Amino acid sequence: MEFAWFPLKSCAQLRRPPSPLPIDPDELWLSTAAMIQTPHSAPRLVPTLVSIVIPCFNSARWIAAAVSSALDQTWPATEVIVVDDGSSDESPAKLRAFGDRVTFIETPHRGGNNARNAGLAVARGEWVQFLDADDYLEPAKVGQQLAETADGATADVIYSPVWVEKEEAGRTSRSAPAIDGRLDLFAQWLTWQLPQTGGALWRKAALETLGGWKEGQPCCQEHELYLRALQAGLRFRFAPTPHAVYRLWSEDTVCRRDPRQVIRIRTELMDRLQAWMTEHALWTPGHTRAAGQAFFEMARTLARYDLAGAEAYFHDRKTRGLIHLAGPAAPRSYRLAQRLLGFTTAEKIAAARR
Numbered sequence: 613m614e615f616a617w618f619p620l621k622s623c624a625q626l627r628r629p630p631s632p633l634p635i636d637p638d639e640l641w642l643s644t645a646a647m648i649q650t651p652h653s654a655p656r657l658v659p660t661l662v663s664i665v666i667p668c669f670n671s672a673r674w675i676a677a678a679v680s681s682a683l684d685q686t687w688p689a690t691e692v693i694v695v696d697d698g699s700s701d702e703s704p705a706k707l708r709a710f711g712d713r714v715t716f717i718e719t720p721h722r723g724g725n726n727a728r729n730a731g732l733a734v735a736r737g738e739w740v741q742f743l744d745a746d747d748y749l750e751p752a753k754v755g756q757q758l759a760e761t762a763d764g765a766t767a768d769v770i771y772s773p774v775w776v777e778k779e780e781a782g783r784t785s786r787s788a789p790a791i792d793g794r795l796d797l798f799a800q801w802l803t804w805q806l807p808q809t810g811g812a813l814w815r816k817a818a819l820e821t822l823g824g825w826k827e828g829q830p831c832c833q834e835h836e837l838y839l840r841a842l843q844a845g846l847r848f849r850f851a852p853t854p855h856a857v858y859r860l861w862s863e864d865t866v867c868r869r870d871p872r873q874v875i876r877i878r879t880e881l882m883d884r885l886q887a888w889m890t891e892h893a894l895w896t897p898g899h900t901r902a903a904g905q906a907f908f909e910m911a912r913t914l915a916r917y918d919l920a921g922a923e924a925y926f927h928d929r930k931t932r933g934l935i936h937l938a939g940p941a942a943p944r945s946y947r948l949a950q951r952l953l954g955f956t957t958a959e960k961i962a963a964a965r966r
Contacts, residue, residue: 659689660763662754663737663816666694667727671745672702674859679710681748682741687755693735695719695727703745725825725833732816732824739764740814746859747810750775753855757813760851767849768818769841774811775857788854797848798889799902801838802882809834810856818846831870832877839881843888872917875910875925882906904929904936912941915959926955 664682668675675694682692692714696704698721707716719730728742741754757770764770773788791805800806812834822840829836841848882903889895907929915922929935937947949958 659687660739660758661689661691661737662687662739662741662813663731663735664690664692664741664743664749664754665728665731665735666692666743666745667697667724667731668694668699668703668707668745669697669721669724669727670699670701670703672699672706674746675703676706676709678743678745678748679707679714681750682743683710683713684751685749685754686751687758690754691715691736693717693731695731697721697724697727723827725827725829729824729827732819735816738816740816740819742809742812742814743856744809744858746861747808748857748859749810750855750857752853753810754813756853756855757851760853761849764813764815764849766847768815768846769838769848770813770851771807771848772811772851772856773854774807775854776860777857778860786857791850793850795898795902797842798885798894799899801835801842801885802899802902803906804835804878806835806838807856808858810858811854822846830877831874832881835878836881839885842885871913872921875914878910879907879925900933901936901938904934905938905941908935908937909939909941911935911955912959915955916963919956919959922959923956 662685664685666675666678666682671678679692679694682690694707694710694714695717696707697719704718707714710716715734717730717734719727724744731742732740739754739758741749743749757772758764760772761767761770771791773791775786775788777784777786789805791800791807792803795803795805797806806812818841822837822844825833826836826840886895886899886903889899908926911922911926911929914925926935937950946958946962949961953961
């Protein structure tokens, strides 16, 4: 029998959220439209403008599909802004082919968050949707999120599950990691359940109060932004239907090429949140368990690349009271081996049985 291990990507079991009642896309915008009066005319309905910002760096394979998915939104009031971050491939040529249907900005290569901020600076929408160049949106994404949150009237951030689409051996599969509504926002963040970049819709004014995306952040970029949003008290509202698609097609993406860096930076962010919550008397035993499970899962992931480093990481977290053996990474057989033989031996046994 093999020991289970938990991948770095998700801290929740996968399930498909229930489908809501169908909504007519031609009528969806009406509930969010604002009434205005113009001279010599009857009142008319104007839908809220949503800006879709796409940073692009050497993404010629995917960028046309990403832009097309943004242009194909059923929400009737959108603008699409693409910021090319100094690409050296055919991305700029593919983007110019869209003509005046998109706002196209070219910058020197400074990184994804710089490109996102450049798009944010020129966005005219009340809401901003960010989309990575190798991902895409289903047509109802923007409209469905607004419909499921009472038009976002009391929201600064609208967030939903995200479809994770994998390509393996010529076959495509997808699943949507669950967001556990029993957990508060802090626990959802600690367990990495707040969605990948495409799953959120941001109120532009609220995002600007945070100073936008942190430039120079090497990975965990959306989670660093979520952290500052939580600390600032931004209002998060959950919309249950996934309509953003996150493609897993390469091991050379920002958060997959160096798992050890991801673990280090995620740990720093989690320590930062714990310190802040403790200072504000918000940290509870439930948060300790959520964080402890996440740290345990990261120790197991690290063990695949650096067993000695994983052993040191495990014991450092354990001395802080922040190791909790639970979830798919901790089947009964593994818990027994770890208790009797220790972390390193348990990992060696697990590796031998994979």
